[in-house]
């Protein structure tokens with residue numbers, strides 16, 4: 001397959017990318033690559049609570065609407081990321097909610113119903129709750145939401161979203177579950193409990209922010225276990241780094257400051273294997289798709305977030321397809 005044909009044309013399941021809305025619509029070259037390769041799109045941050053509701057009663061739908069317009073125009077699936085995430089809770093919500101838990105419970109319900117209701121039938125699926133477990137191990141993360149509403153906030157968020165759009169595919173999304181078995185088991189236990197209690201959950205999102213040294217065996221094992229739930233499986237935020245960072249995300253550990261051809265080839269293999277594992281392990285009717293988190297090394301969040309050099313994506317700094325791109329393509 002030639003690279004012009006694009007990833008999406010080689011795939012039987014949706015191929016997505018997350019992107020910053022303003023960056024996308026102001027960069028013709030980026031847009032052309034986005035359109036040729038992807039048929040699913042997610043906002044990196046523009047649809048999080050901090051963007052949607054930065055101040056009380058001040059809903060800001062502009063970027064989400066822009067993305068919806070774009071997705072519709074280019075025949076792409078719009079995926080919603082995310083409804084509840086501790087890292088994107090506006091300050092004003094934290095201040096008010098900590099003083100008044102009754103208000104907070106009502107606020108969460110109204111926010112989700114208003115938001116999901118507004119995009120009913122337009123947003124295909126949602127990451128309803130993001131990262132509710134500790135980075136490592138099987139404990140619930142003691143977030144603002146957990147501390148003020150108890151673990152029931154998670155089930156409730158799914159109930160409210162389902163009421164607002166019964167057709168939307170609802171995901172629980174997290175990282176490290178491809179390699180931390182204790183964490184994966186805790187997530188799967190929650191999923192089983194939800195199923196028993198009739199809580200509407202339809203999918204598990206593996207963020208898949210992985211590293212070159214994440215063992216493929218661990219990824220295969222985790223996908224198999226998660227797929228056994230029968231739920232949709234989304235690789236929701238794929239990127240592959242050479243360097244590392246600690247799990248509390250306090251900064252990068254910069255082992256490599258430049259990238260060699262050999263490293264690029266190894267990364268291509270890793271991308272290819274990931275796609276192949278997804279295709280061979282996850283049953284077809286559970287393949288929600290593979291989404292990469294930004295698709296160029298120029299735009300990737302890794303550099304800024306962990307303050308380190310890296311080359312996590314499938315296009316390079318100059319928007320040229322990397323070996324990783326062709327590895328991905330070969331895996332499809």
Ligand code: XIL
Nearest residue numbers: 044045081130175207237293301305
């Ligand atoms: C990241 C964005 O890419 C950054 O631009 C932002 O500064 C922080 O959030 N897990 C997630 C995503 O679920 O929402 C995060 O996105 C990356 C880690």
